[in-house]
Amino acid sequence: MPGCVALENMKRWVKMIRFIGGLCLVTLLGIAYVSYLCHNSLCLAPERFSLSPRYSVSSTSSSSRSDILSLPASTGKLMGGLTSTVNIESVAFEEALDMGFDITDRDVIVFLHVQKTGGTTFGRHLVRDLNLENPCNCPRKRKRCDCFRPNTINEQWLFSRYSTGWKCGLHADWTELTDCVEGALDEYEGSSRKRRYFFITVLRDPIHRYLSEFRHVQRGATWKSARHWCGGQEFTSLPHCYKGSNWTGVELDEFMNCSYNLAHNRQTRMLADLTLAGCYTGYNTTADQLERDRILLQSAKQNLASMAYFGLTEEQAMSQYIFERTFHLEFANPFDQANATLSAQAIAELTTVQIERVRQLNSLDKELLEFARQLLQERFQLLKREDPHFRQNWLRMIHPHKSERSDGNFLV
Structure with a gap:
């Protein structure tokens, strides 16, 4: 047993x-x-929509968030939904008007340069054309200039490609810049200090911008050295749309068909807080894509509205006027309005299907641009009302070599 x-x-x-x-x-x-x-990237939807510690989302329904996105712009005031708690001191448009920009103290202009928006030309204006008592020093045969504060030898008042270089990464976006700029300047200047940051950018019609980027890539551009820094880490393993060293010779249909092409809605992505949508995790998946797009677009609109300044490539005179009145600085030369003939010709060569496809791929940028146009017009009208010398100041933008009396077609 x-x-x-x-x-x-x-x-x-x-x-x-x-x-x-x-x-x-x-x-x-x-x-x-x-x-x-x-x-x-098929199981990370909850992580993609986890909130950054720098932001909180109010408890609004999907329908109310949709209403927020469709609200008209209110000059410089943030819309409801996302509340910024960025640790750096960022100056909004109204604050810039009230307090001004003090080049002698701790104020810094930070230029967020989106590819193919005319930012290269605008960046050169910033370092070469501003009428300053102490202009930027731009040595010959050197790409960068030294834009030091008066009576200093290393304190920069401008953070841009042509002053400090790409210290926060090649074409750093809003997420990268707000996380990086203060530490980068501390390191550059050799001391830690709190500064006031005046964020600025330039936007462009999304179809023209997208086709311009396509041609640039077709000629060999890659921007492979971009950091894509987000949420405390660098996303170095983002897939490329091409094999080999670049995408030279790519055709438009192939360019559009790459689902993870960062050219799609680039302006919205670069202005949004990407940590609100999980950074680049699951970037090319379709799961919850509508909600992700909603979050990115709302964030981009709010960040644009909270910037001290932005301009539009298609509105050079108005953009220059707003910059000068906001910062109380003048440019020695007027901004040139680029001829749209080449862009119009390029669009005319596309098929109806291709044009519609470009629109679809940049639908967020289209809505962002509509928001920007209305906001720019509001700022322009506000400054115009408060400017006792508007006619002569405006005339200087549109006809720098004519007197007010000689211009019979003055537009007010």
Whole structure:
């Protein structure tokens, strides 16, 4: 009998071990399967919409958030929904008007340069054309200028490609700049200090901008050295749309068909707080894409409205006037309005299907631009009303070599 009992116990133990082993095997297979899905960005929707510690989202329904996105711009005031708690001191448009820009103290202009918006020309205006008592020093045969504060030897008042270089990464976006700029300037100047930051940018019609980027890529541009820094980490493993060193010779249809092409809605992405939508995790997936787009667009609109200044490539005179009145600085030369003939010709060569496809791929940028146009017009009208010398100041923008009396077609 004792032997039989021992045999029965042994059989029970064998069954238990087999059961436990089976559970372990199922668990391991499940982990492997989930890891495979996560590797392909299909299981990370909750993480993509986890909130950055710098922001909070108010408890509004999806319909109310949609209403927020469709609200008309209110000059310089943030819309409801997302509340910025960025740790740096960022100066909004109204504050810039009230307090002014003090080049001698701790104020810094930060230029967010979106590709193919005319930012290169605007950036050169900033370092070469402003009428200052102490202009930027731009040595010959050197791309960058030294824009030091008066009576200092290393304190920069301008953070841009042509002054400090790409210290926060090539074409750093809003997410990168707000996280990086203060530390980068501390390192550059060799001391830690609090500054007031006046963020500025330039936007462009999304179809023209997209086609301009396409041509630039077609000629060999890649921007591979961009950091894509977000949420405390650098996303270095973003997939490329091309094999080899670049995408030279790409055709438009192939350019559009790459689902993870960062050219799509680039302006919205570069102005939004990407941490609100999980940074670049699951960037090319379709899961919850509508909600992700909603968050990015709302954030981009709010960040644009909170900037001290932005201009539009298609509105050079108005953009220059707003900059000068906001910062109480004047440019020695007027901004040139680029001829749209080349862009119009390029669009005319596209098929109806291709044009519609470009619109679809940049639908967020289209809505952002509509918002920007209305906001720019509001700022222009506000400054115009408060400017006792508006006619002569405006005339200087549109006809720098004519007197007010000689211009018979003056537009007010």
